[in-house]
Amino acid sequence: MAACKDGDLRVRGISSAIRVVPNFPKPGIMFQDITTLLLDPKAFRDAIDIFVDRYKDKEISVVAGIEARGFLFGPPIALAIGAKFVPMRKPRKLPGEVIAEEYVLEYGKDRLEMHVGAVQPGERALIVDDLIATGGTLCAAIKLLERAGAEVVECACVIELPELKGRGKLDGKALYILVESR
Template sequence: MSAYLDGDERVRRIAAAIRVVPDFPKPGIMFQDITTLLLDHKAFRDSIDIFVERYKDKNITVVAGIEARGFIFGPPIALAIGAKFVPMRKPKKLPGEVISVEYALEYGTDRMEMHVGAVQSGDRTLIVDDLIATGGTLCAAISLLERVGAEVVECACVIELPELK
């Protein structure tokens, strides 16, 4: 988020509202806790408003939210820009027919799924998640959306951990 908004007071307010929890969920991890952002209605609104301002005129037809915290930021952005919201979920969470992609984790692999037909060829998509660390999850989402013929316009995250790139 801050990559294009240096100096915007809203970014400072958002950053101040995010609690950093040391050694969670294990020693050495500095967990970025967005629940405190959600408790601050002004900072939460700022986070949504910044994304809406950026994407409202980009003809986005689909906002794809990555489980689970992309489900918090994605729907209000989708509503505000007039796009549909599509959840991208962990395996076996969606009923009905799904398509999936396997992707690498630091230690192992995982899968991401979405409903067949939720995204059409030619849809202009915005992928939303709370945080980008290595980019692996976002790359998987891009792969899945491009497989069905969608154009990924951008990926939007509230928090960036540049030290993990």
């Protein structure tokens, strides 16, 4: 489900604030650059507000943000809804004991890590990232949270690249997006 399908006019401003950079980081890629969204205080605020409106009454206790751009959207959402923020990081970035989940990329494998004890069994979690492409990173985040005993309520992304069919790999988990790629 996308906010624009709900008729929210703020989504137009959010969409127009996202710069598309052709052939980055390699030929054929149309990179969805959210740094220009961050430079537009109204559009950035609108994005956060739409997410907060959606989740404020869903009894979310954990907002898990995926490195790195999920760290930009997750903390303000967590603060606004009264939840804790849990960073999900790339390998060897977190001190202390971690649990990890490996996932496949087009060009190899990667891994997400989360602190042991950051999430308690029975907590209700929201996963936040800037974009869903193939779905591998979100799937790894879902598995990590579920291994810790959390209930993943939904995944939330600013942008979806529907042509890569990542939504279909989420094993039926709900996905909420603000805009589809241009």
